[in-house]
Amino acid sequence: MDNIHQILQVAPSENDVLTTVIDVEGSAYRKEGTTMLIQEQGKLVGMLSGGCLEEDVRLRAEGLKKGQSQSFFYNMKSENDLDWGQGAGCNGGIRVLLEKIDAPSRLYLQKMHERLLKGKSVLTVKKLSSEYSVSESVFIVDEDNYWGNGENHFVKEVLLLMKNVDSAASGIHYIEELSCHCFFHWFHPKPRLLIVGAGPDAIPLSYFASRTGFSVTITDWRPALCNKETFPHADVLLTGFPTEIFPGFEFHPHDFVILMTHHFQRDKEALHYLLGKPLQYIGIIGSKERTSRLMGGKELPQNVYSPVGLAIGAEGPEEIAISVMAELIQLNRTIVKTKREAVI
Template sequence: MLNIADTLYRWCREARPFALATVVDVSGSAPLPPGTALAVAADGEAAGSISGGCVEGAVYDLCRQVLDSGEPPVRASFGYSDDDAFAVGLTCGGELEVLVQRIDPADQAHLTSALDAATGGRPVAVAHVVYGPVHLLGRTLSVLGDGNAYDGTLGSEEGDRTVAAQARALLRAGRTARVEIGGDADTCPEKLSLLVHAQAPPPRMLIFGAVDFAAALSQAGHFLGYHVTVCDARPVFATPARFPHAHEVVVAWPHDYLAAAEVDSRTVVCVLTHDAKFDIPLLRLALDLPVGYIGAMGSRRTHEHRQELLLEAGVTDLQLARLHSPIGLDLGAHTPEETAVAITAEIIAHTRRGTGLPLSRVTGPIHRRVRVTPPPAVRAAA
């Protein structure tokens, strides 16, 4: 639902009831992920999309029906029909399941605060019951920021605390995911499946080396939604004027900056200096940090020499296996702009576990679901 937080927040502030259709499960080549939503207000105004156009009309009608009748939340499945390709369904070949519910802002007042945070770009997670008893279906609980507080209730204090802990863990990881709780006396007597919608601060792209390639890469990273930092020890080159698309430009020795930087599993580190006095201490540190991607620019000869120096500096073979060098996919890139595309393509393929091959040469669904192991706090609470 956070994909349309601005509209939902406006409707909540205006105390306008609305119907919310949320994608709760997808398979095959369904175009949009779980958590994506479409909403319809009483006057017919609609916001969002759940299928890129394939089943919007049918879901819109179902929203109007649920909104007008006041009936309990309903689930509906949509898929492709070989018998009638023009019938309501996903012509892309996938299947999706949608939960449609009526929301009266007065009944779930905490949603207004959660949507306000999402609209303002602040961290927020909303846990949404998508499977369970009818009287709990559609209920929400929200977690704002990094604190321990939560708002809303799913019916039991112990269950609320369990869900809030899982929502906080997913918020830290920046993931929207399904969690299961309940079915036992220690958490919640009723088994529930919840979709946790998480909006975390944007992931970080740390670019080391104030070169022309960094200018193009900072623009590409900004476009992809990263918070981009360019760092170089040379003040004459590390200037905001040279990197207008970076969120910050830092003059510091790269390894000193990285040692003090806040990083997580979504952080990408791109080393474009290809100068051993910068590269070796920087990469030695980066390869010991829990970041998501580490790439280094340079020729194959530079790469081989860099590997030798890193091994001499105490880096293990297992750590070296994390290093993407020479950086980027083989796209035949020459210009800084083309190289930036090659680098970000590799980052996307690595993050999403793609093959990097042309889609015409691979089989299976185009929109594959990446199954991510939940953070330790989630596994412990489940």
């Protein structure tokens, strides 16, 4: 799950500290772009590692002034306590950037949250000093939609660099046109999962999807099943038959949909409508034979998956939900990588 969605959801305040992994050497628990928020009272939102350096980062953040930034390199390779007192032995090193939020940066994050909620990806570019603190930054949706505290020359060069895939890969890159290092990272909207059917087996799927960073929508024609008490982790609940809900629903090309009403006619109605949409993934719970009947014997399109989930021998609602989410996570990681390279 991308921590940034958790962080933006709590609405960072002035005097909170945003921490970001900006460089990774070797192997590490998380990658470049991983964020964590240290709230003013010391509470942590998100994680930067497996728990071995969060407390040290929190203590270092206490000395920052509002609007100030600073970075620290953690050698995670050492197996003793000589480097910085943990002996993690993780065969890697990471550089963490700390930025104490002030009024302008709080506004920048609010704008990013708004764009992400609207389904837009945001590229963040931070110009780094020789000590890897931030001197200028810009947030970019496209060449006509950007904001930040970067000067005109910096912004102009960054907009040109968006066309270069290698230069905009997550991490620190030296930019000759600016004679400095910059940190690049794309933040993407939450992937959206639409679950059609609110039966008992949809409950663990909704929970695991929510916990792993998906925005979850549940739809069913039975109010007794499709309610907040049954699905507390769902973002949206829509009550009605597929023929009633789908015409007014705004589908996105990267949406994931699971059909699990266990009602043949309802699944058939839903599938008939969904096949006309350019969706990333349509999963159908049930056997291949049942899916074949739903399709009227026609060949499955590439975006229709049946049976759903990775083949791990899953049995029961919880295990099946885990196998489905493993498949969705695997596919979504591929989508994000492809999207980043296509947009730049």
